[in-house]
Amino acid sequence: xxxxxxxxxxxxxxxxxxxxxxxxxxxxxxxxxxxxxxxxxxxxxxxxxxxxxxxxxxxxxxxxxxxxxxxxxxxxxxxxxxxxxxxxxxxxxxxxxxxxxxxxxxxxxxxxxxxxxxxxxxxxxxxxxxxxxxxxxxxxxxxxxxxxxxxxxxxxxxxxxxxxxxxxxxxxxxxxxxxxxxxxxxxxxxxxxxxxxxxxxxxxxxxxxxxxxxxxxxxxxxxxxxxxxxxxxxxxxxxxxxxxxx
Numbered sequence: 753x754x755x756x757x758x759x760x761x762x763x764x765x766x767x768x769x770x771x772x773x774x775x776x777x778x779x780x781x782x783x784x785x786x787x788x789x790x791x792x793x794x795x796x797x798x799x800x801x802x803x804x805x806x807x808x809x810x811x812x813x814x815x816x817x818x819x820x821x822x823x824x825x826x827x828x829x830x831x832x833x834x835x836x837x838x839x840x841x842x843x844x845x846x847x848x849x850x851x852x853x854x855x856x857x858x859x860x861x862x863x864x865x866x867x868x869x870x871x872x873x874x875x876x877x878x879x880x881x882x883x884x885x886x887x888x889x890x891x892x893x894x895x896x897x898x899x900x901x902x903x904x905x906x907x908x909x910x911x912x913x914x915x916x917x918x919x920x921x922x923x924x925x926x927x928x929x930x931x932x933x934x935x936x937x938x939x940x941x942x943x944x945x946x947x948x949x950x951x952x953x954x955x956x957x958x959x960x961x962x963x964x965x966x967x968x969x970x971x972x973x974x975x976x977x978x979x980x981x982x983x984x985x986x987x988x989x990x991x992x993x994x995x996x997x998x
Contacts, residue, residue, distance in 0.1 A: 775799070775814040778835065780845030782809045782823060789849055793824040795982055802982075816840070823847055824981050830942065933979060935972040936963045942984045952992045965998075966991045 782789045788809025795802045798819040805811045815821065815835055823831040828849035839845060940963070948954045954962055966972055966988065975987045 775816045776840055776843075777812055778815045778821075778840065778845060779810070779812045779843055780847060781805075782811065782825075782847045782849060784828060784849045784851060789825060789828065791825075792828075792849070793822075795822045795824065796820075797822055797982075797985065800982075822981060823849065825849055827852060830981055832944070933976045935967050935976040938976050938979065939963055939966065939984055939988060942981045943988065947985070947988075952988065954992075962992070962995050965995050 780794075782792045782794075782805050788805070788807070790805050790807045790809060792805040792809070792811075793802060794805065794811045794813055796813055796815050796819050798816075799814065801814060803811050803813050813821070817835055817837050817840055819835050821833045821835065823833070828851055831847055831849055833845070833847060948959050948962075949956075952962075969991065971987065975983050
């Protein structure tokens with residue numbers, strides 16, 4: 753009789769464990785300051801499944817308890833979230849992203865001296881008298897007789913600028929050198945210590961040596977240029993197998 757109860761209990765435990773390990777469609781929403789964020793990559797690191805959020809910031813992905821979800825956005829910091837039984841049963845995951853800090857270029861502020869208008873009445877009166885004399889001189893000219901001058905004068909500044917423009921060569925545009933992302937820095941910022949200790953099974957004094965080992969591989973430059981978190985993790989997992997054989 754006791755053996756029968758024990759067998760039933762064991763069978764129930766096995767079935768329940770299998771049920772808990774079954775993947776379930778998890779639904780959630782990605783927000784930034786209460787606003788939905790679309791086109792965010794939602795990746796299940798355990799199953800390698802990826803999906804994108806829609807215009808309302810909503811997503812659906814298959815996952816189970818213990819799976820780690822990674823949220824990658826171009827304009828936001830990477831977010832990691834580990835699912836548990838409570839989250840799966842609630843099935844209404846809300847992820848809040850933080851906007852990346854932008855680096856501002858150096859701004860040089862130059863103080864411009866203020867222009868003071870003259871308040872001298874004698875100066876103002878002299879200016880008015882000069883304008884009156886010029887107006888009277890123009891009125892005395894006979895428009896039908898050539899005076900040997902060009903009406904309104906010549907705009908030498910404009911003509912000089914046109915001539916100079918004919919001989920001026922366009923400067924060749926020199927493309928700015930884009931800063932290259934170092935693989936070691938990308939690997940440290942993309943993966944936390946938990947990934948190196950628990951997933952890769954590395955000791956604290958082995959991490960720096962391991963990253964040097966990965967950086968020596970020419971493929972690390974290609975991975976760094978892609979700037980993709982999943983690509984970095986896959987590359988580290990593959991190199992860890994080689995590193996353990998040394």
